Amino acid sequence: MSAPELVVRNARRLGAPVDLLLAGGRVLDCLAHDPKRSHEGATIIEAGGAVLLPSLIDAHVHLREPGFEYKEDIASGLTAAAFGGIGRVMCMANTRPVNDDASVTESILDTARKARPFGPFVHPIGALTKGLKGEALSPMADMAQAGCVAFSNDGVPVANTELFRRALEYAATVGRPVIDHCEDPHLFPGAGMNEGAVSSRLGLRGQPWVAEVLQVERDILLAEYLGVPIHLAHVSCRQSVERIAAAKAKGLAVTAETCPHYLFFTEEAVLGYDTAAKVNPPLRTKDDVQALRQALAEGLIDILATDHAPHAAHEKEVEFQDAPCGISGLDTALALTWKLVAAGQLTELEFETRWRHAPAAIFGLPACHLSPGDPADFVLFDPMAEWIVGSEAMHSKSTNTPLLGKTLKGKVTAHYLAGRDVLA
Amino acid sequence: MERDTRLTWPHKDLLDVDQLSLDDVSTIFKAAASFQEINSRPVKKVPTLRGKTVVLFFAEPSTRTKTSFDMAAKRLSADTFSLAKSGSSLSKGESLKDTALTLQAMSLDAIVIRHAASGAAQFLAERLDASIINAGDGWHAHPTQALLDAFSLYQEWGSLAGKTVCILGDIAHSRVARSNVQLLTKLGAKVRLCAPRTLLPASTEGWPVEVFTDLKPALREVNAVMCLRLQLERQQAGLLPDLREYARTFGLSARHLKDAAPEALVLHPGPINRGVEIDSSLADARESLILDQVAAGVAVRMALLFLYLTRKEGST
Numbered sequence: 001m002s003a004p005e006l007v008v009r010n011a012r013r014l015g016a017p018v019d020l021l022l023a024g025g026r027v028l029d030c031l032a033h034d035p036k037r038s039h040e041g042a043t044i045i046e047a048g049g050a051v052l053l054p055s056l057i058d059a060h061v062h063l064r065e066p067g068f069e070y071k072e073d074i075a076s077g078l079t080a081a082a083f084g085g086i087g088r089v090m091c092m093a094n095t096r097p098v099n100d101d102a103s104v105t106e107s108i109l110d111t112a113r114k115a116r117p118f119g120p121f122v123h124p125i126g127a128l129t130k131g132l133k134g135e136a137l138s139p140m141a142d143m144a145q146a147g148c149v150a151f152s153n154d155g156v157p158v159a160n161t162e163l164f165r166r167a168l169e170y171a172a173t174v175g176r177p178v179i180d181h182c183e184d185p186h187l188f189p190g191a192g193m194n195e196g197a198v199s200s201r202l203g204l205r206g207q208p209w210v211a212e213v214l215q216v217e218r219d220i221l222l223a224e225y226l227g228v229p230i231h232l233a234h235v236s237c238r239q240s241v242e243r244i245a246a247a248k249a250k251g252l253a254v255t256a257e258t259c260p261h262y263l264f265f266t267e268e269a270v271l272g273y274d275t276a277a278k279v280n281p282p283l284r285t286k287d288d289v290q291a292l293r294q295a296l297a298e299g300l301i302d303i304l305a306t307d308h309a310p311h312a313a314h315e316k317e318v319e320f321q322d323a324p325c326g327i328s329g330l331d332t333a334l335a336l337t338w339k340l341v342a343a344g345q346l347t348e349l350e351f352e353t354r355w356r357h358a359p360a361a362i363f364g365l366p367a368c369h370l371s372p373g374d375p376a377d378f379v380l381f382d383p384m385a386e387w388i389v390g391s392e393a394m395h396s397k398s399t400n401t402p403l404l405g406k407t408l409k410g411k412v413t414a415h416y417l418a419g420r421d422v423l424a
Numbered sequence: 425m426e427r428d429t430r431l432t433w434p435h436k437d438l439l440d441v442d443q444l445s446l447d448d449v450s451t452i453f454k455a456a457a458s459f460q461e462i463n464s465r466p467v468k469k470v471p472t473l474r475g476k477t478v479v480l481f482f483a484e485p486s487t488r489t490k491t492s493f494d495m496a497a498k499r500l501s502a503d504t505f506s507l508a509k510s511g512s513s514l515s516k517g518e519s520l521k522d523t524a525l526t527l528q529a530m531s532l533d534a535i536v537i538r539h540a541a542s543g544a545a546q547f548l549a550e551r552l553d554a555s556i557i558n559a560g561d562g563w564h565a566h567p568t569q570a571l572l573d574a575f576s577l578y579q580e581w582g583s584l585a586g587k588t589v590c591i592l593g594d595i596a597h598s599r600v601a602r603s604n605v606q607l608l609t610k611l612g613a614k615v616r617l618c619a620p621r622t623l624l625p626a627s628t629e630g631w632p633v634e635v636f637t638d639l640k641p642a643l644r645e646v647n648a649v650m651c652l653r654l655q656l657e658r659q660q661a662g663l664l665p666d667l668r669e670y671a672r673t674f675g676l677s678a679r680h681l682k683d684a685a686p687e688a689l690v691l692h693p694g695p696i697n698r699g700v701e702i703d704s705s706l707a708d709a710r711e712s713l714i715l716d717q718v719a720a721g722v723a724v725r726m727a728l729l730f731l732y733l734t735r736k737e738g739s740t
Contacts, residue, residue, distance in 0.1 A: 200625035203542040203563030203602060208626070273543030317521050319541030321562070 004028050006419055007039045011047035011380060013370070014348050020052060022376040025418035030370050047380050050413055053352050054368040055087030055120075055377035056334065057359040059257060060154075060179075060233060060305035062326070063089070063122070065111065066104070067096025072310040072397050074108065074122065075115035080308075080330035080395035082422045085379040085412040087120050088365055089330075090305075092154045093127035100127035100138040102146035109147050119417035123365060128153040128167050128178060134160060137167055140174045149363045152179035154233060155280075157215060159185040165222055172228040177255075177362060179231045182215035182240070183207070183281065192278035192325040194267040196285065202273065204320060209237040209288075212281050216240045220247040220254055229253035231362060234307050236262050236281040238291035245300050255302040255362050258292050260336045261327050261402070265289075269402045275316045275323035277402045279309070296354060297346055302362065304354045306333045310398030328401050331394040335410035336403070338383055376419035385411035433735045437549040437556040438728060440565035441607040449571070449611065455727035456575055456720070462499065463723060473502035476733050479527060481507045482538040482559070488694055488718070489559050489569070493536045496725035502533075502733070520544060524551045533733050537561070542599075555732040563597050569693050570603035572724040574611055576717045577648060580689060585612030588685075590642050592676060593652030593701050594623045600693045601652060605633055618642035620674065622663040639673065643680055648689040648713075651676050651702045667700050677703035681711065689713050 004021035010033050011018055017033035021042075031037075058081065064072040081089050091108065093099035099108060105124050112122040126148035130136045132155070140151055151171050157180060158164040171178045183189050188207045193199050195206025216232055220243055223230045235241065235258045247254040261279060266286055269277035277283055295301040309326025316323050337355075340346040346354075360367045368374045387393050389403040415422050433451070435443060444452075462470060478497045482490050490506075497504045507523075518526075520539075524547070527535060534555040537545050542562030549556040560566040577584055589608050595601045595617050608615050609632045617624065618636040628635055636642035643649065654670065664670050681688055690702070690712045698704040707714060 195626045197627045197629040200627045201602075201630075203561075203565070203599060206626060273546060314519070314521075317519075319520055319539070319547060320543050321541050 002028065004039055004042045006045070006376070007042045008045045008047050008052065008378070008380070009033070010035070010049060011052035012049055013052040017049070018052065020370060020378065022419050025376050025420075027370055027372055027374045027376055029372050045380070045414060050380040050382050051348070052370070053085065053379045053381060054356045054370055055379050055415065055417060056085050056355040057088045057090070057365055058086045058306050058308070058330065058333070059090045059303060059359045059363060060259070061089045061091050061308045061330065062094065062310065063091040064310060065095065066107065070397075071312050074111045076395065076397045077308070077310075077330065078112060078116045078120045078122070081120040082116070082415055083395050083412055084330045084332070085334040085381060085415055086330060087377050087415070087417050087422070088123060089120055090123045090125050090149060090363065092125050092152065094132060094155050098127050098131050099124055100130050100132070102139065102142040105143050105146040105148055116422070118420045119422055121417070123147070123149040123363070125150045125152050125154070125179060127151070128171070129158060129163070132156045134158040134163060137170055140171055140176065144174045144176050148176065149365065150177050150179050150231070152181065152233070154179065154181045157181045157183050157185065161218065165226065168222055168226055168228045168230065172226070177229045177231050179233050180215065180219050181233045182212050182219060184211040184214045187211035187214075190280050190325060192280050192282055192323070193270055193320075194282040194284045196267060198267040198270055202270065204270070207280075207282055209239055209284060212237055213239045213243060216243050220244075220252065223247070223252050223254050224250065229255070232256040234259050234262070234281060234305070235292065235301060237284050237288045241291050241295040241300055244295070248300060256300070257303045257305045258296060258301050259305060259307045260329060260333050262292055263289060263296070263340065264336060265402055270320070273320040274402065275318065275320055276327070276400050276404060278320060278323050278325050279327045280325035293340065293345055296340070297350060299350075302354070302358045304333070304337055305359070306330055308396070310396050311400045312398060313400075316400050326400060328394070328396045328398045331396055332389060332401060332403055332408060334381065334412060335408045338381070338410045342383065375417070377417050379412055380414035381410060382413050383410045385409070385413070387411055433731045435732070436735070437545070438567050438732065439545050439549055439556065439558050441567045441570050441603050441610070446610060449574070449607070452571060452724065452727050452731065453575055453578055455730055456723040459726040459730070460719070460723040463719070469499050469501060471501045472730060473497065473500040473733055476502040476533045478502045478504045478534045478536060478729065478733075479507055479532050480504055480536050481527070483544070484538050484540045484560070486538050486560070489538060492718070492721040493559060493725050496722050497729055499722070500726055500729055502729065520547055521551070524548050527554070528552050534729065555735070557728060557732065560599050562599065563602070564599050565603045566599040567603050568721070568725055568728060569600050570607040571728070572717055572721040573604055573650065573691055573693070574607050575724050576691065576713050576720045577689070578611075579716070579720070580713070583612070584608060587647040588614045588616065588645065589648045589650060590616040590618055590646045591650045591652065592618045592639070592642070593674065594654050594658060595619045595652070596623050596625050597655065597658070598652050604650065605631055616642050616646065618674070620664070623658065639680060640683060643683045646684045646688055648691060649676055649681070649684065650691040651696075653693065653695065654697055654701045671700050675699070675701055675703060676706060678706050678709065681706070687711070691717060694718070
């Protein structure tokens with residue numbers, strides 16, 4: 001074994017104290033912590049018992065550039081990711097222009113490289129259809145070659161099942177998974193509020209869970225019929241989980257994600273017409289939260305992703321019905337979801353699987369178990385450090401989150417990619 | 425006595441009836457009764473609110489409610505100014521927040537707001553020092569309508585305790601229904617809702633009501649029926665096949681009232697679609713309180729403006 005250049009000493013990995021030895025941007029070894037072991041010539045990071053995690057992958061992010069830089073740009077989004085412990089960001093195509101062409105993909109990658117040459121890194125998700133209009137396939141082979149790791153019509157799901165079927169087949173030909181935002185196009189799309197007790201009380205139009213599940217079921221049937229993989233974005237309700245469980249039991253290549261907000265908030269967050277809690281799909285009920293937490297622990301939901309959807313303050317400070325849907329999530333995701341580990345609802349291994357190993361496997365991104373030879377991509381996380389969610393502590397340009405003003409426990413204290421400090 | 429009222433009125437804004445205690449409602453009714461007396465005088469104007477400024481901010485078309493508030497304010501000698509959607513900066517694309525900040529800068533005493541968005545009154549209340557009186561926000565709340573409805577019934581019955589009121593029609597999209605369910609229940613009445621499933625709220629979980637989709641059992645032994653206006657666009661939205669069928673199955677006529685308790689009353693917030701939600705002759709019949717509601721509306725709104733606008737004199 002060559003001599004380590006960098007050593008993280010006395011970190012806690014999967015519950016045990018370890019020393020992580022790194023050189024040449026890769027992991028040399030991860031050994032049981034030994035206070036007496038000396039590492040001459042190596043830079044030492046004293047972790048002081050902080051949690052050691054592989055750097056996270058966020059498979060669902062809206063970086064807003066090009067076109068909506070007042071909400072977020074690639075540089076600010078990636079800085080938020082860095083401080084959020086996220087080293088790889090998959091960005092959705094609903095920019096202006098839409099990322100439906102290799103030239104847009106290349107320009108996003110180029111901007112990201114210039115803004116943060118050492119990461120966090122961007123992996124664009126190409127538009128499934130031209131202009132996200134659901135009318136014609138986008139040039140997926142070109143875009144895959146340019147760097148798109150998946151395709152999606154996120155936000156504007158393809159209503160035409162014939163076209164969606166062809167899109168699935170074509171994406172499979174190109175060797176990229178399709179990510180689907182499941183929402184019936186007629187059952188109050190984009191209401192941003194669950195249809196139920198709270199919407200009825202507040203006099204708001206709600207979107208019922210059945211709007212999501214209709215498309216989940218359609219997608220699962222297509223995956224079965226065509227024998228293609230499909231990834232279901234931001235699952236929000238128990239009934240979707242039940243369909244996903246059945247699909248997995250059949251051995252279909254169906255994977256699913258949920259987002260931190262669906263695990264910690266219910267429709268009651270909208271009371272008082274709080275537009276920070278307006279999100280699509282909407283926050284649902286306590287029963288759904290329980291079902292999602294359980295599905296996440298069981299692996300029926302494969303991954304966690306933020307659906308980071310920044311919006312400017314003036315866009316959210318309007319009548320509820322006129323506010324855009326979305327929650328800013330990069331800054332808070334790790335700390336918020338770590339609560340599940342702290343509460344014993346998710347093991348540390350399950351946590352890092354949902355945030356790193358599973359998304360890496362689904363989308364073909366580098367694996368990182370912090371084993372010898374893996375990239376030196378890691379995060380140190382102090383689970384006890386408290387901070388107040390707000391514009392001073394957040395790195396995203398937008399603070400549209402129902403956590404605003406609340407105290408969160410847990411903070412990223414170090415983040416290295418290929419052995420380089422990305423918080424510097 | 426009026427002086428005591430000033431000292432004790434605890435609210436800055438009227439957003440919905442759930443803010444009001446039974447004592448508050450009783451205070452409003454007492455004041456409304458005394459203002460109703462003023463409204464029967466040859467000279468219907470008192471100087472109570474001289475020097476106070478009330479803005480009528482109607483971002484959704486309304487003739488009756490706006491006129492009622494305008495008259496109420498003027499009879500109390502307040503100055504009123506109108507800010508209507510067509511004539512205001514809203515049509516130039518100004519946000520509600522900027523409209524709110526502009527109004528704030530004008531040092532007003534009260535803003536009466538009617539708005540198509542649920543929550544719009546609360547939005548203003550959170551940002552302005554002036555009293556916000558909700559004159560209807562989206563499908564959410566219409567507290568002054570509920571108060572005038574309850575006041576009309578109170579004047580007929582002396583008490584609402586033990587009475588049964590059926591609210592009939594488009595409950596799903598009705599702020600009048602939402603506020604009335606709360607207020608009538610608070611005053612001791614039992615409330616029934618009756619509508620086709622397509623016009624009921626998605627959930628009535630936690631609502632203190634009995635829900636019916638059939639008119640006949642819904643009206644059995646009721647003491648009053650409150651018909652709601654059917655917006656004609658509900659048919660275009662696919663919630664109803666046609667108005668003729670609606671009139672036949674859910675429209676109220678004298679024939680239906682036979683199942684109700686003796687001397688059952690009929691209310692309607694107006695404007696009425698004669699022959700749709702209510703039979704034309706019934707609207708004009710002895711049982712109908714519709715015009716009493718209009719008169720009660722002015723008195724109740726006078727009471728509210730009085731209570732909210734004189735509140736500061738006594739509160740420290």
